[in-house]
Amino acid sequence: MAQHFLLAAKSKTISEKQVARMSEEEARVTFEKLRWSDTDGEPVCATCGCTDSYIINTTSKSGKPIRRYKCKACRTQYTVTTGTLFASHKLELRDYLMAIVVFANAVKGISASQMSRALGVQYKTAFVLVHKIRASIVDNQDNIKLDGVVEMDGCYVGKTRPENKKEDRLDLRLAANQNPNKRCVLVARQRDENGNGAIKTVTGVTFSESSKVIDSFALSNITKNATIHSDGANGYDNLEAWYNSIKGDHSTCYVGDNGESSNQAESFFSRFRRLQYGQCHKLSNLYLVNYAIEIAYREDNRRVSNGAMMIDIATKSINTPTHSEWTGYWQGNKRVAERLVA
Ligand SMILES: [Zn+2]
Structure with a gap:
C-alpha cells in the first residue's frame, strides 16, 4: 500500500494550506495511521485489542461525518479518538490536524487567542486545545538523564514591576x-x-x-x-x-x-x-x-522540519490517553496544585 502523503519524505515541510485542503476522511486516515501504526492504520479495539471490526459510518448532530468501528470480539464501538486526548471531540478531525500544524509552525509558541483566530473557534475551545497539545508533549517526555x-x-x-516614582519603590531584594x-x-x-x-x-x-x-x-x-x-x-x-x-x-x-x-x-x-x-x-x-x-x-x-514536527506532535496527541486535567476544564475540572521541583 502506498505511503500516506503526510508520512512520505516529500512532506518534509507542510503548509497550513495543505491541511486546510484535506477532506475530513483524509484527516481521519492520517490520525488512524498515527494511532494504529503497527497495523498501518487498520483499527485496533481500544478495549480488547482485536483487529476485526465492522465499519459504522454515522454523522454527528451538526452533520459531521463520523467513522465508528464495532469490535467483532467484544462488540464495543470505538473511533480513532476513543480513550485519547481528543475523545468525544466536538470539532472535525481536520480541525485538530490544523491546530497541530499551526502549533508546530509557531516556533515561539502560540497563545490560545491566536489559535482561536486561526481555527475560527471560541477562545475557551482554543485554550483547552492548545493545552491538550502541550500536555501531549509533557506526557511523552523520556526519562533519559543528561550526560556529557x-x-x-x-x-x-x-517579578514585581517597580513603581513609577522612586520614593514609592520598594527594595525588591x-x-x-x-x-x-x-x-x-x-x-x-x-x-x-x-x-x-x-x-x-x-x-x-x-x-x-x-x-x-x-x-x-x-x-x-x-x-x-x-x-x-x-x-x-x-x-x-x-x-x-x-x-x-x-x-x-x-x-x-x-x-x-x-x-x-x-x-x-x-x-x-x-x-x-x-x-x-x-x-x-x-x-x-x-x-x-x-x-x-x-x-x-x-x-x-x-x-x-515543520512537517516532521507536526507528525511527531500528532502522533503524541493521538496516542496520549484521555487527560483528567483537560476533560471538563471549563466545568471546574482543573489542576489543583503547581508542579514544582521536589
Ligand atoms: Zn474489542
Whole structure:
C-alpha cells in the first residue's frame, strides 16, 4: 500500500494550506495511521485489542461525518479518538490536524487567542486545545538523564514591576517585598559533542535557585560525573560533590577562556521569553512547567522540519490517553496544585 502523503519524505515541510485542503476522511486516515501504526492504520479495539471490526459510518448532530468501528470480539464501538486526548471531540478531525500544524509552525509558541483566530473557534475551545497539545508533549517526555557537558541556569517569572516614582519603590531584594507569584524556571541542557548547540533539555519550576533545589534537580536529571557549567550563583556551589562543576562569572565575561558558558541555557530562556512576552503575556503558575517543557521541546527540535514536527506532535496527541486535567476544564475540572521541583 502506498505511503500516506503526510508520512512520505516529500512532506518534509507542510503548509497550513495543505491541511486546510484535506477532506475530513483524509484527516481521519492520517490520525488512524498515527494511532494504529503497527497495523498501518487498520483499527485496533481500544478495549480488547482485536483487529476485526465492522465499519459504522454515522454523522454527528451538526452533520459531521463520523467513522465508528464495532469490535467483532467484544462488540464495543470505538473511533480513532476513543480513550485519547481528543475523545468525544466536538470539532472535525481536520480541525485538530490544523491546530497541530499551526502549533508546530509557531516556533515561539502560540497563545490560545491566536489559535482561536486561526481555527475560527471560541477562545475557551482554543485554550483547552492548545493545552491538550502541550500536555501531549509533557506526557511523552523520556526519562533519559543528561550526560556529557551540561549547562544549568534559572530565569524568573512574575517579578514585581517597580513603581513609577522612586520614593514609592520598594527594595525588591528583600524577601518581604517580593511578589508571592514569582517563580524560577530551571533548565539543564546537554551540549552537542560536535559544538552544534544543545541536543537535549530538561526543565522544571521552583521558587528560587537554592542549593537544595539545584542539587535535587541535577541529581534527578543529570548522570553523575557529567560536567556542569553554570553562572556564578551560589546555589550551584554544592554540585562539586557529584559533578565536574565549572562556574563562569558573567560579571566579567559570558564565555570564559576555558569554554565556561551557559549560552545554551540562555538560548532556552530567550525563546521562553518570546513565548511569555510576545505570545501569552500571562503564564499561569499552575501550568508554568508545561509552557517550559513546550519551549524545551521546540529548542531540541529546532532543526526538525515543520512537517516532521507536526507528525511527531500528532502522533503524541493521538496516542496520549484521555487527560483528567483537560476533560471538563471549563466545568471546574482543573489542576489543583503547581508542579514544582521536589
Ligand atoms: Zn474489542
